[in-house]
Amino acid sequence: MDGYRVINGTFGSVWADGSEVAEVNAFQVKINKNKSTLNFCRQMAEDSKITGVKITGSMTLHKIYSRGSDDVEQVQAGRDVRKTLVGALADPDAFGAERIAVYGVSYDEVTVMDWAAAKEGSITIPFTATRVEYLDKIEVQ
Secondary structure: OOHHHOOOHHHEEEEEOOEEOOOEEEEEEEEEEEEEEEOOOOOOOOEEEEEEEEEEEEEEEEOOOOOOHHHHHHHHOOOOOOEEEEEEEOOOOOOOOEEEEEEEEEEOOOOOOOOOOOOOOEEEEEEEEOEEEEEEOOOOO
16 A cells, blocks of 8 residues: 555545535544344353444534524424535545535534634534435545
8 A cells, every 4th residue: 555545634525414514624524333232142342232323523614604503493483404424535646536425414513603803713513314325435445
């Protein structure tokens, strides 16, 4: 392996419901397994069984305008707005590009205002989702 093949986040991008989130500077999606513990006779080690998953993630944005204000207004009216996010990573030195779609995205919180003197504004939006799909994969060369 050559170091220049390691994919670089500089070439990442995110779209929310088909519109590019131009001010994004970090994006993460994780699948956490929910497991039940199983114990078997004549086996000292606990085993486990997957009983479900929880999909979580976050976007960090440069604060340029009031992104998320629509969600703030909707949630205060009792509506849980769901979105589809598409994340892409396409470093020209890498072995390919990767894209995922994240469905049923519900923002867990939206920072309404957070600032400090002489500091660039940024917000992080954590979310949960119901499904993830690979649209493009980087295959082993």
